[in-house]
Amino acid sequence: MSIELSVVLISKNQDWNITRLIESVLSATKEIQSREILLVDSASEDQTIELAKQYPIDIYRLQPGSHLTPAAGRYIGFKHTHGEFTLFLDGDMELCPYWLSKALDMIKKRKDVAAITGSRIDLPLATTSDEKMKIKQIANDDGKEVEKGGGAAMYRRATLLKIGQFNPYLHSDEEPDLCLRLRYSGYKILKLRQTIVLHYSDPSSKHATKIARWKRKLYMGAGQNLRYNFQTEFFWPYLKERGFAFAPIFAILVGILATVWYAKTKQSLPLFLWFSTFVLFFLIEARRKGSFYAAVGSLLHRILIIDGTIRGFLKIPLDPKSYPEDFEVVQVYTNKGEIS
Template identity: 35%
Template sequence: MKLSVILKTLNEENRIGAAIESVIAALEAVPDIESEIIVADSGSKDRTIEIASRYPVIIAQIQAPAKASCGVGPQLGFQYSKGEFVALMDGDMLLDPTFLPEAFDYLDKHPRVAGVSGDINEVNLDNLEFTRRVQRIASQVKHGVRDRLNGGGVYRRAAIEEAGYFSDRNLHAFEEFDLAQRLRLRGWTLYRLDRRYVDHFGHNINSYVLLTRRWSSKYLLGTGELLRAGWQQGRLKQVVQENPEIKLWLGVYAWWAILLFCLIGSLFHPIGLIAFVALLVLPVVAMSIKKKSLELGLYAIVAWCFHAAALPFGILSRRKDPGSWIESTLLKP
């Protein structure tokens, strides 16, 4: 039996060395399993490749016309992998040293489980985006059968091949949900163990700067891109039903329309301006109360607006065959 560990990277010079070392240490807990570590790089401009080259790993990097996206990395690593099982993690994660034996034990006992994961421990909570993520995860049932494995996990190759491909190269977000839905529609299940999978360090930059970067990197187009993929593949209904974010963005459009109506009305009567200000402030107040933080409440509303504005651009984005070979080169076979 062989395991391929895929580390997807893009400018991870600060963390890639520790990430690789954590994988090497974790593989020592499963000495009877043959393994390979694949660094799947989406075009790093820093010292990521230089640092990764010091370790016993395979390094693959995209080449034009391939472009960086969240969906490119996993598929890039998968197309060079040989393992019967594939573990996916980011280049800024540390793999728990005792996770793999328990994961393989569960997969061995449950042959229709396509993938298993565990808790994603968010280390960096200085950023509002990751604070919101932790709160959102804490409000859900974290363990047991899941509809997706956000943050990575260990997958069966046979299940991935049955689903067509590992990740959709066209998606700038929701690539793990997309994979999970394709697996579930074919009768596979996913499971999150009640134990840690990885420590995740995330972005250590201002939250609003991160939002603008996610716009320029097209990350915010992910919802629209997912809708288009679902429509083309005949699963649009399931995509909409299983993503409450889509209904939320539609609610943002309705809010904008009402605000515009009030603003126009203010030209004819002062009550229109009062209504505009009240409706502008009300969602921020409501979210601040819910989050118990004005800072988090305001950021949530701003983030919603960014996502809603990006939705149509994602729907209109051009797509390539998600199962096609990703243009790339092996920098270190």
């Protein structure tokens, strides 16, 4: 019997949420007879694997020495599942009711649609079950075309086999890369108004969150994609959509040139104008954001993006097909309902 739906979950040290995620997926897919669920774990050091083993799902564990990225988990997950459609979810999410049935109906009817997602609700990590809002079913939800699917989205397998799936070597921005290739190959990406997931995470506005993302190399993806696509037809479209680091890079270069000019000529006007423009920009940003703290966060974010983009672009690109399949098969849930 062919498999209608594959659900690929990725995780790394997320024992605080893994049971909630798996139970939400089992609940949402209980009416789908031909489905498979695979958890690809990135060498977790907590109880993620032990908790996941309590459920009727397949579990693969990437080895600690591997190149561990969210994209790698998706790459391995897609390669080792077989569903006509593949739903990808992150380990810090909870799949919401109503979305899956709508999405399956839509993608089956619309052959021009290669990917479909939905609205996402971000919640603090400490949110309890009692604090969550009740998800309501939305009527007359035909979706709208969007540029990318995000971390929670369902894809048509045949299309990904045709144009290529996730690049496992990308530290981030794997979804914009894949979705750009889909769109420029003539396919559409839809977003339903119906909520697809609750996403539990630290507030992105916190300076510590930004620095933590930088330490995990999550700002390098844009630069990597520019390097990968440097001599392809996707370079300029990607630069147009995702090259938001280049304006700050240009501003920094102007500042460097103004400083060099002052050092050589002792003419301070260019440097004064550059510095005045920077201060003015910061004050405008503080007013727009509502506080100096938020403006500092915005400046920090831009600096980290610049750093990540440059480092990502300088990283030597590797063929996605060369990614080593270095993983342990922790658990296999057979069609007979047995765990081995």
